[in-house]
Amino acid sequence: MEFKKLMELKELKELKELKELKELKELKTLLLCLLFVPVLFSACGEKKEERQKAPTRVMIETVAAVAGSSSDQSYVGIVVESEATSVSFTSMGVVKRILVSEGQAVSSGQLIAEMDDTQARNLLTSAEAQMTQANDALERYSMLHDNGSLPEVKWVEIQSKVAQAKSQLEVAKKNLADCRLVAPVSGVIGRKLIGVGETAMPSQSVVSILNIGTVKVKVAIPEGEINSIGANTPSIINVEAIGRTFEGGRIEKGVQADALTHSYDISINVANRDRVLLPGMVASVRFTAAVPQSTGLLTLPVTAVQRKADGTLFVWTIADDNTAHRTAVNIGETNGNRVVVTTGISDGQHVVIEGYQKLSEGTKVVY
Numbered sequence: 001m002e003f004k005k006l007m008e009l010k011e012l013k014e015l016k017e018l019k020e021l022k023e024l025k026e027l028k029t030l031l032l033c034l035l036f037v038p039v040l041f042s043a044c045g046e047k048k049e050e051r052q053k054a055p056t057r058v059m060i061e062t063v064a065a066v067a068g069s070s071s072d073q074s075y076v077g078i079v080v081e082s083e084a085t086s087v088s089f090t091s092m093g094v095v096k097r098i099l100v101s102e103g104q105a106v107s108s109g110q111l112i113a114e115m116d117d118t119q120a121r122n123l124l125t126s127a128e129a130q131m132t133q134a135n136d137a138l139e140r141y142s143m144l145h146d147n148g149s150l151p152e153v154k155w156v157e158i159q160s161k162v163a164q165a166k167s168q169l170e171v172a173k174k175n176l177a178d179c180r181l182v183a184p185v186s187g188v189i190g191r192k193l194i195g196v197g198e199t200a201m202p203s204q205s206v207v208s209i210l211n212i213g214t215v216k217v218k219v220a221i222p223e224g225e226i227n228s229i230g231a232n233t234p235s236i237i238n239v240e241a242i243g244r245t246f247e248g249g250r251i252e253k254g255v256q257a258d259a260l261t262h263s264y265d266i267s268i269n270v271a272n273r274d275r276v277l278l279p280g281m282v283a284s285v286r287f288t289a290a291v292p293q294s295t296g297l298l299t300l301p302v303t304a305v306q307r308k309a310d311g312t313l314f315v316w317t318i319a320d321d322n323t324a325h326r327t328a329v330n331i332g333e334t335n336g337n338r339v340v341v342t343t344g345i346s347d348g349q350h351v352v353i354e355g356y357q358k359l360s361e362g363t364k365v366v367y
Contacts, residue, residue, distance in 0.1 A: 062351075079279055089115060089200045098192060130169075137162075189207050299335070327345060
């Protein structure tokens with residue numbers, strides 16, 4: 001009985017200890033939660049601060065009224081030769097020698113290439129022999145003809161053979177001469193299109209000769225701006241590859257527009273006496289065209305004017321608190337890469353000209 005009592009007391013003691021241990025664990029959990037609450041609040045605060053978007057960097061232009069000025073229109077052009085001549089053999093043969101290299105200056109009449117002339121020489125030898133035979137016959141029969149002993153028909157036949165032999169001799173000489181290819185004009189060798197040992201076909205280009213004493217700069221002009229450029233419109237041409245600037249000469253305007261780009265090709269003649277301008281160089285072309293005299297013109301870059309889905313135009317203006325706002329505008333004439341803004345903005349306003357792709361209404365900006 002006493003043993004049973006002792007066991008019950010032991011069990012009660014263990015249950016009490018377990019209860020105390022459970023309460024202790026719950027207390028520790030509560031203390032840990034209380035410790036983590038400030039940390040969680042601090043993290044949330046930091047995350048909230050991170051969510052605050054940094055101001056967007058943009059480039060602006062301060063609107064200023066102008067009273068008639070000049071507008072520079074800039075385009076990209078390509079330098080091309082003023083003339084290109086393809087030089088070829090007039091007969092078929094194997095190329096034996098090419099005496100020029102690409103980029104070499106040549107003068108009119110200079111030997112460029114030769115092809116194997118064995119067959120041509122053999123034909124010339126045969127033609128010379130026939131010519132000798134025809135002349136000998138003519139000389140022998142002329143005495144009989146003078147004495148009246150030779151029928152007239154035979155005399156005409158002999159004369160015809162002489163003329164035929166002479167013609168064949170001239171053809172043979174021409175064929176031999178055609179085995180030598182000479183420059184028809186002076187210039188610079190552009191490309192070699194055939195090599196030694198290859199068979200040249202009649203009219204197949206062997207080399208091209210370029211005239212670069214005067215070059216042309218080809219530029220594509222949008223159809224809306226072609227009328228502002230005339231034959232004598234001044235132009236400045238900058239070629240970054242050689243670090244030099246040239247003054248453009250007379251302008252040749254194309255009359256047929258490109259079907260895809262709706263632009264017209266023009267060619268600007270440029271003097272190139274020292275031959276530093278080479279075909280294929282990229283050139284920056286700037287035309288100077290007068291803007292009609294007017295007072296209070298407000299102009300902006302064309303790219304600064306945006307179009308909404310409903311077709312209305314707007315620009316991004318910057319308020320005094322450095323926030324961006326859409327401002328509806330109306331535009332007038334376009335001059336080069338700038339457009340006249342008739343309504344919507346005023347003198348002294350700040351307008352975003354670069355970086356507007358990242359803006360929305362009320363966005364904070366820096367510039």
